[in-house]
Amino acid sequence: MKTLGIDIGGTEVKIGAASSVGKISVLDSISFESDPVKLFENISRLVGNAGSYAVAGVAVAGDVDRAQGVVRFSPNLGWKNLPLANIARKILRRPVIVENDANAAAVGAWSLDCAERYGDMVCITMGTGIGGGIIVGGQLYRGSGGSAGEIGHLTYEPSGIKCSCGNRGCFERYIGRDAIVSRFRDISGGRKPPCPSEITPENVCALAARGNRAAIETWRETGLILGVLLADIVNIFNPAAMVITGGISRASRFFLPAAIREMKSRAFDCPSAGVRVFVSKNAAVLGVAGAALLAARKDFR
Amino acid sequence: MKTLGIDIGGTEVKIGAASSVGKISVLDSISFESDPVKLFENISRLVGNAGSYAVAGVAVAGDVDRAQGVVRFSPNLGWKNLPLANIARKILRRPVIVENDANAAAVGAWSLDCAERYGDMVCITMGTGIGGGIIVGGQLYRGSGGSAGEIGHLTYEPSGIKCSCGNRGCFERYIGRDAIVSRFRDISGGRKPPCPSEITPENVCALAARGNRAAIETWRETGLILGVLLADIVNIFNPAAMVITGGISRASRFFLPAAIREMKSRAFDCPSAGVRVFVSKNAAVLGVAGAALLAARKDFR
Numbered sequence: 001m002k003t004l005g006i007d008i009g010g011t012e013v014k015i016g017a018a019s020s021v022g023k024i025s026v027l028d029s030i031s032f033e034s035d036p037v038k039l040f041e042n043i044s045r046l047v048g049n050a051g052s053y054a055v056a057g058v059a060v061a062g063d064v065d066r067a068q069g070v071v072r073f074s075p076n077l078g079w080k081n082l083p084l085a086n087i088a089r090k091i092l093r094r095p096v097i098v099e100n101d102a103n104a105a106a107v108g109a110w111s112l113d114c115a116e117r118y119g120d121m122v123c124i125t126m127g128t129g130i131g132g133g134i135i136v137g138g139q140l141y142r143g144s145g146g147s148a149g150e151i152g153h154l155t156y157e158p159s160g161i162k163c164s165c166g167n168r169g170c171f172e173r174y175i176g177r178d179a180i181v182s183r184f185r186d187i188s189g190g191r192k193p194p195c196p197s198e199i200t201p202e203n204v205c206a207l208a209a210r211g212n213r214a215a216i217e218t219w220r221e222t223g224l225i226l227g228v229l230l231a232d233i234v235n236i237f238n239p240a241a242m243v244i245t246g247g248i249s250r251a252s253r254f255f256l257p258a259a260i261r262e263m264k265s266r267a268f269d270c271p272s273a274g275v276r277v278f279v280s281k282n283a284a285v286l287g288v289a290g291a292a293l294l295a296a297r298k299d300f301r
Numbered sequence: 302m303k304t305l306g307i308d309i310g311g312t313e314v315k316i317g318a319a320s321s322v323g324k325i326s327v328l329d330s331i332s333f334e335s336d337p338v339k340l341f342e343n344i345s346r347l348v349g350n351a352g353s354y355a356v357a358g359v360a361v362a363g364d365v366d367r368a369q370g371v372v373r374f375s376p377n378l379g380w381k382n383l384p385l386a387n388i389a390r391k392i393l394r395r396p397v398i399v400e401n402d403a404n405a406a407a408v409g410a411w412s413l414d415c416a417e418r419y420g421d422m423v424c425i426t427m428g429t430g431i432g433g434g435i436i437v438g439g440q441l442y443r444g445s446g447g448s449a450g451e452i453g454h455l456t457y458e459p460s461g462i463k464c465s466c467g468n469r470g471c472f473e474r475y476i477g478r479d480a481i482v483s484r485f486r487d488i489s490g491g492r493k494p495p496c497p498s499e500i501t502p503e504n505v506c507a508l509a510a511r512g513n514r515a516a517i518e519t520w521r522e523t524g525l526i527l528g529v530l531l532a533d534i535v536n537i538f539n540p541a542a543m544v545i546t547g548g549i550s551r552a553s554r555f556f557l558p559a560a561i562r563e564m565k566s567r568a569f570d571c572p573s574a575g576v577r578v579f580v581s582k583n584a585a586v587l588g589v590a591g592a593a594l595l596a597a598r599k600d601f602r
Contacts, residue, residue: 238444
């Protein structure tokens, strides 16, 4: 049985397929369209009369009611209380499940990066926000209301920067995209950086690769803060693996060594010695893969 | 089938029984004895030739290898790599399982305080240390190496007070027994408090009950910090309930309202509106109950 996987982000929508043995292929990607009917008509055209796909899984950046197939709230996509599963089901003419994108990425990472070996795994998505997906006993852990896994909103500085979530001092405010840009600005001290005028994590990564000290220090400090988060995760979950993905993870060679050192200096010896920490080798397809797997396999609750 | 439950603390060892329908009764308590053979001979004498107990569960304050029945390390009891299940099995002449005491308390709270209704629950044990036990889908969550649930060692202040675990700024250092004593000293500003010369959380609780402002403020500040921890737990686990137990919980009327307010102001709306936070009504028997239940029921992994 082949399965469709659809990963809806604020700019790009990826469409892929999982074969009956779990092999993932990305079919295509299209631009995001905020009208969900138009969006799924575009997807339907792309997939063609793909009668061979039995079910479809949709990953969405936002708070999702999995049981009802409703997107409760997605600030990035501009959707609120949208019955996405119903809409997609009518257009695609097959059963559809809807899942949060960080959760889908965790299932993708568990399957593709960990070969489903580790029962307990945490996936950390580093981008504009810091997302999390938790695998417990080989199952996605959603919590009592489907909101679990918001590891980017663990508190790093209790009286720190106000976060959009309502808390103060969330890790997301210190290791997310905006924080990396501000940190580079602070460290480079207003000197004009030898790069395009717009500072982005991608530029800061390129600068670090050319030996720019402010850029290297930016990533090292980011790594130290990520290390505190990794230690927290190790002490609570004692996971077998922590998989890092998302756009920021492309700079991992500049921040991950510092993060792992800091994690090991803080977390309990036994669980921190046992945990594998690595960057996903399948970052581009994790959402598509997870969405397809969640749709295909009844053993994921 | 009746089951023995034994809860070994650094001062007191409690012995209890669970009936075949899960009713818990505490049989007796004896003093701790660091020689495990002598300790279990004392327990055996107390239990008598209790042929009607099919199995025994032992809760131990320390890091436990559940599969091997070994106490890996217990600083409080002075045990290291002790094959406790084997020793106890020979003396009690019945199968024995060994479990960490915070984990056992969580199972006890899940059964006695929550009537096994909530699939996802976190139990917080507040005493000298801050312990945690996590129930996921009605199962105790142990992590890949049995060390999960160390919520007292989540980081509250990344460059804060050095903790015995190796980390800096653990919550335990800010809301554990010693922290409450220091906080009261600081707030009362060296003025001789109108209480016995030794300051303890119990005294600070009694003072608060008599309207002492420094004592009341001590508990309020403790509650605000606990609120940050509760928000972290809500954002990661989205639990249906958080149950608080341990000696410090007896002062809950002075700290829990502030903690819940702070939690609600910080955590995501949906999971924080849905979570029940309360003090265990069965604090005295949670360890005994959890140990007995874990021994009796094969459905706890």
